[in-house]
Amino acid sequence: MPTKPKRPCRYGGCPNLTDSKTGYCEKHRSLMQRHYEHFARGYNQHDRYGNSWKKIRDRYSGNHPLCEACLGVGKATMAVLVHHRKPLAEGGTNDESNLMSLCISCHEKIHKRKKTADDKPSK
Numbered sequence: 001m002p003t004k005p006k007r008p009c010r011y012g013g014c015p016n017l018t019d020s021k022t023g024y025c026e027k028h029r030s031l032m033q034r035h036y037e038h039f040a041r042g043y044n045q046h047d048r049y050g051n052s053w054k055k056i057r058d059r060y061s062g063n064h065p066l067c068e069a070c071l072g073v074g075k076a077t078m079a080v081l082v083h084h085r086k087p088l089a090e091g092g093t094n095d096e097s098n099l100m101s102l103c104i105s106c107h108e109k110i111h112k113r114k115k116t117a118d119d120k121p122s123k
């Protein structure tokens, strides 16, 4: 009986195949979910500005289609999200100077780094 064809995971460089609708293997599905929630949270906090943030984000990602962190090391990777350098929750704004186009793996790294720094403030 025919099975659905498996596609390579959409996560850059991941060798796993998946038949999930999301296009991500099991390992990366939860990762993506986390990023999605990160997004949605920022969105809800500023519900009133939801529409304009969407516009700002679309314009910004249109002008910055490549991951800026990857560009910094000479790699060209499609950005998949717009990150706030300073989180809205900490008083950051939707101003372009506070935004950054990132691919998932760089976004993950930035948040991990931040978390580590927060966890060990004395070091």
Ligand SMILES: [Zn+2]
Pocket: 009, 010, 011, 014, 015, 016, 024, 025, 026, 027, 028
């Ligand atoms: Zn994967």
Ligand SMILES: [Zn+2]
Pocket: 067, 068, 069, 070, 071, 077, 102, 103, 104, 105, 106, 107
């Ligand atoms: Zn990147």
Ligand SMILES: [Zn+2]
Pocket: 038, 083, 084, 107, 111
């Ligand atoms: Zn972020």
